[in-house]
Amino acid sequence: MKKAIVCPGIGTGTARLAIALILALSATTALSQSSSAQDKSILSGIVVGVETDNNDRLTRFAVSDSTGTVTTFELSTNTEFGLENQSGDRWVSSQGEEPAESARRLRDHRERFAPITVSSQNGIATSVVEREEGKLETNLGYLFAVFAITWALFFAYVLYMGRKQRVLQHEIAKLKSSIANADRT
Amino acid sequence: MMGSFAVIWEIGRKDLLLEIRNKDVVVAIAGFALLVLVIFTFAIDLNQSNAKLVGPGVLWAGIAFAGVTGLNRAFALEVEGNTLEALMLAPMSRDLIYLGKALGNFLFIAVAQIIVIPVFAVLFNLVVFRWEMLVISLLTTIGFSAVGTLFAAMSVRVRAREVMLPLLFLPVVIPLLMAAVESTSHIVNGRSWSDISQWLQLAVAFDVTFVVVFAFIFQHILED
Amino acid sequence: MINKVLNRLDPLLILSAALMGVALYLIFIWVPTETNQGAVQRILYFHVPVAWGSMMGILVVSGSSFMYLWKKNEKWDRLAVASAEVGVVFGGIMLLSGMIWARPVWAVWWTGEAKLTTALILFFIYVAYLMFRAYFPPGAHRQRLAAIIGVTGAIDTPIIYFATNLWSQAHPPLVTGPAADADSTLGSDLGIVLLASTIAFTFLFIFLVQNRYKIRKSEDDLVELKRASSTSVMTGAN
Numbered sequence: 001m002k003k004a005i006v007c008p009g010i011g012t013g014t015a016r017l018a019i020a021l022i023l024a025l026s027a028t029t030a031l032s033q034s035s036s037a038q039d040k041s042i043l044s045g046i047v048v049g050v051e052t053d054n055n056d057r058l059t060r061f062a063v064s065d066s067t068g069t070v071t072t073f074e075l076s077t078n079t080e081f082g083l084e085n086q087s088g089d090r091w092v093s094s095q096g097e098e099p100a101e102s103a104r105r106l107r108d109h110r111e112r113f114a115p116i117t118v119s120s121q122n123g124i125a126t127s128v129v130e131r132e133e134g135k136l137e138t139n140l141g142y143l144f145a146v147f148a149i150t151w152a153l154f155f156a157y158v159l160y161m162g163r164k165q166r167v168l169q170h171e172i173a174k175l176k177s178s179i180a181n182a183d184r185t
Numbered sequence: 186m187m188g189s190f191a192v193i194w195e196i197g198r199k200d201l202l203l204e205i206r207n208k209d210v211v212v213a214i215a216g217f218a219l220l221v222l223v224i225f226t227f228a229i230d231l232n233q234s235n236a237k238l239v240g241p242g243v244l245w246a247g248i249a250f251a252g253v254t255g256l257n258r259a260f261a262l263e264v265e266g267n268t269l270e271a272l273m274l275a276p277m278s279r280d281l282i283y284l285g286k287a288l289g290n291f292l293f294i295a296v297a298q299i300i301v302i303p304v305f306a307v308l309f310n311l312v313v314f315r316w317e318m319l320v321i322s323l324l325t326t327i328g329f330s331a332v333g334t335l336f337a338a339m340s341v342r343v344r345a346r347e348v349m350l351p352l353l354f355l356p357v358v359i360p361l362l363m364a365a366v367e368s369t370s371h372i373v374n375g376r377s378w379s380d381i382s383q384w385l386q387l388a389v390a391f392d393v394t395f396v397v398v399f400a401f402i403f404q405h406i407l408e409d
Numbered sequence: 410m411i412n413k414v415l416n417r418l419d420p421l422l423i424l425s426a427a428l429m430g431v432a433l434y435l436i437f438i439w440v441p442t443e444t445n446q447g448a449v450q451r452i453l454y455f456h457v458p459v460a461w462g463s464m465m466g467i468l469v470v471s472g473s474s475f476m477y478l479w480k481k482n483e484k485w486d487r488l489a490v491a492s493a494e495v496g497v498v499f500g501g502i503m504l505l506s507g508m509i510w511a512r513p514v515w516a517v518w519w520t521g522e523a524k525l526t527t528a529l530i531l532f533f534i535y536v537a538y539l540m541f542r543a544y545f546p547p548g549a550h551r552q553r554l555a556a557i558i559g560v561t562g563a564i565d566t567p568i569i570y571f572a573t574n575l576w577s578q579a580h581p582p583l584v585t586g587p588a589a590d591a592d593s594t595l596g597s598d599l600g601i602v603l604l605a606s607t608i609a610f611t612f613l614f615i616f617l618v619q620n621r622y623k624i625r626k627s628e629d630d631l632v633e634l635k636r637a638s639s640t641s642v643m644t645g646a647n
Contacts, residue, residue, distance in 0.1 A: 082516035092517060129516045139449055139513050146452045146506045150459070154613070157498050161620050168627040175634045182638070339554050343544045352540060353558065356533035357565050360572035367579060383575055391568050398564055405478060405553050 043071060044117045044131050047110040050103055057099035061106050061125075063118055073118055073125040081105065082129040086112060090130070102128075189281055196272070196285025200259070201292055209262065214248075214255035214297035219304055221247030226308050233310070240309040241369035245325070245362055248301065252294050252329050253351045256337040259290060264341055273407050283334065283403035287396070290330040290337075298322055311373040317381060321368040324388035328361040331395045339406050364388040421619060425612035432609040435602045443599075452510040454602050458610035460503040460528070465614060466496015467531060467562065470538070474559025477552060483629065486552040489559055491621035493538050495614060500532045523573040530569050534562040547632070 048070060049062035062072045077096030083105045084090050095102055106128075109116055115131040204210055225243045229235065263269040272282055302322070306313045336353045343349045365388070368381040436454045443450035469492035477485035507525070508518045519525065538558045545551040 090517075127516075139447060142449045142509050142513050143451055146455055146509050149505055149509075150455055150502050153498065153502055157617070158620075161617075161624060165620070165624050165627065168624065168631060172627065172631055172634060175631070175638050179634070179638045335557075339541075339557065342546070342550075343541065345544055349537075349541060349544055352533075352537040356530050356537060357561060359530050360565070360568045363572045363576045367576065387568070387572055387575065394564060394568065398561075402478075402557055402560070405557060 041121075042117060042119050044115055045071075046113050046115055047106050050106045050110060052100075052103045055100070056103060058095065058103035058106065063116065071118075072123075073120055073128075074123055075099075075102075076124050076126075079125050080127045080129075082127070083109065083116065084114075084130045189278070192277055192281045193285045193288055196282060197288030197292065200286070200289030203262070204289075204293065210255045210259045210293045211296050211300075213258045214251045214294060215300040217251035217254050218247040218297065218301045221250065222301070222305055222308055231309065236309045236311060237370065237373050240305070240311055240373060241366045243309075244302070244305045244369065245365045248294070248298065248325075249329070249355065249358065249362055250351070251297065251301075252333060253354055255293055255297070256290060256333040256354070257340075257347055257350055259293065260337040260341050261346075269338070269341065279404040279407065280400040283400050284396075286338070287330045287334040290334050291326055294326045294329055295323075298326065312375075313369070313373060315372055317372050317378060318369065320385065321365055321372075321381070321388065324385065324392055325361055325365040327392045328388065328395060329358060331392060331399055332358055335399045335403060335406070338403075361388060361391050364391070419616065419619075421612065421616045425609060425616050428605075428609035428612055432602075432606040435605050440598050440602045446514055449510055449513050452506055454606045456503060456506040456510060457603055458607040459499050459506060461607055462610050462614045463496050463500035463503050463528075463532075465611070466492045466499055467535065467566070469618070470496060470535065470559045471563030474556035475563075477556045478560065481549075483552075486556065487622050487625040487629075488618075489556065490539075490542060490625055491618045493535055493559070494621055495617045497532065497535050497539060498617075499614065500528070500535070504529065504532060521577055523570065523577045526573040526577070527566075527570045530573075531562065531566065534558075534565065538562065 043063060043065055045063040045065035047061060048064045049060075049072070050058065051060040053059050058075060060072055060074055062070050064070045075095045077094070079095035079102075080092075081094065081102050082090060082092045085105075085108060091101070091105060093101065106116075108114075117129050117131045118125050119127045222243060225239070225247075229239055260269075273279075275282075302313060302318070305311070333350075333354055336357075337350055340346045340349045340353065364384040368384045368388075371380045371384075432454075436451055440451075440454075442448060470489050473485040473489040473492070476482070477489060507528075511520070512518050538555060541558060542551065542555050545554065
């Protein structure tokens with residue numbers, strides 16, 4: 001709010017722009033109840049609104065969570081995206097690099113009702129990603145995969161060593177007996 | 186002191202004279218690297234912006250792979266002629282033999298680069314003829330030949346020499362490759378010394394470390 | 410009968426199995442689920458100790474390679490090859506478990522982060538070390554050349570790390586995910602479980618290296634015996 005007081009002194013053009021910006025910001029913070037409550041937050045839901053400027057660049061989007069609460073997110077150039085299309089190809093980029101593609105992807109998600117997970121700070125999205133199957137809290141599949149692979153590999157390695165050792169010992173025993181025989185004769 | 190430099194130069198010159206006669210190694214390196222460049226111009230739909238992005242990577246990946254081919258060729262010649270054993274019998278310090286062989290390989294890769302880099306500049310339509318490029322090319326070539334000479338000499342008696350050398354050589358030179366690619370991409374984007382100074386320092390550190398350590402260690406790779 | 414089985418079992422194996430049991434209990438039952446990352450966070454209790462194991466492997470390989478070049482004692486070579494092989498197994502598991510963890514948390518399987526790239530390059534160097542040993546005719550010459558590769562890897566490590574650090578500054582790793590930058594909610598519990606798991610995996614590492622060492626020893630014994638038998642056959646013929 002400090003900025004708004006200082007700005008009128010600078011010049012009419014910049015001042016108006018600054019006031020408009022601050023008004024827009026405060027409007028969105030008022031809109032997004034959950035994200036303004038705390039600094040950082042994570043929200044999963046379905047895209048319900050996508051707003052672009054004249055050049056088709058993404059400016060704002062809104063997400064509805066499971067309770068039906070709609071939250072609007074602003075974007076910064078650092079906002080990162082990791083979204084998949086219908087065939088599962090992942091597109092990873094940031095708002096600074098491809099602002100038009102991000103709008104296209106979010107519209108695609110809105111049409112498919114594909115859920116996304118948004119991490120945000122003060123109402124500005126920091127990352128927008130595909131919501132993982134069955135949510136983060138329960139994605140045991142990954143844990144299972146690691147556990148299974150770890151032990152399968154260790155087990156295979158121990159088996160391999162055991163077999164090698166047995167073969168070697170067998171050969172040593174054979175040679176020893178043949179030497180003993182040769183000595184006797 | 187003058188004597189050791191003369192020995193190194195003599196060994197390097199011997200390889201160079203042999204090379205001038207049959208042109209085996211330089212043709213192998215330059216030909217391979219040029220093919221990599223040409224194939225990439227087909228594989229990627231080149232335009233002004235992505236040439237700057239992928240060009241440096243393609244150039245140095247090409248030179249690294251081609252360098253491996255050339256080193257393999259250089260030491261295959263040694264094996265065919267049994268010249269390595271003869272050289273080992275010579276009454277001189279082992280580190281001088283190493284430095285001499287490395288000098289020869291350095292010259293081969295450098296000559297190949299003199300052919301490859303202009304073609305790269307034309308195919309990818311990039312400006313590379315600058316002092317920065319000369320320095321980073323020299324540093325990279327020193328590192329490649331320092332590491333490559335030792336590993337090639339080690340791989341001579343391995344069953345699958347053609348496979349073994351790249352497997353040993355490439356992971357070890359990755360830091361140098363990163364330095365070359367990053368510096369080159371700064372250079373084609375028109376930046377200057379201050380932007381690539383850290384990479385140059387890294388390349389110098391790499392070169393000094395491996396030249397010194399490998400010259401010292403080279404005596405161990407010979408058979409008793 | 411039971412005594413016979415127990416006698417054949419290595420005390421190290423029993424110890425590492427018992428510690429592994431404790432670690433598994435702590436990982437899956439005792440420690441609460443981390444709220445930001447969810448169940449996948451438990452992967453770290455495997456990933457970090459396994460990464461530690463592969464690091465130990467590299468340290469032991471380079472250390473004993475250096476000792477071999479210096480002292481020319483067969484023992485150091487056996488230790489080097491044993492820890493290289495076990496280190497590569499640990500390294501492979503480290504890379505796989507890291508990727509599986511990164512997919513849900515960072516939203517990508519792989520990213521150009523400095524530590525990841527360094528780990529991958531070192532993994533390749535020590536795979537090359539093992540392949541070289543497999544391809545080269547056995548003997549003191551092979552041992553010496555392998556030791557040179559072992560030492561080279563160690564010399565290269567700081568340079569690789571410095572380079573990948575510089576490189577990932579130029580290409581900021583794209584880490585996007587619901588919990589990419591969230592702090593852990595576990596605090597000291599995490600440390601306890603990690604410590605227990607690391608101790609357990611350290612003993613597993615020692616056990617595996619010890620066994621691989623024995624195999625290498627048996628191979629040498631076999632060569633020795635073959636030589637002895639061929640001479641004894643020759644003297645028998647005389």
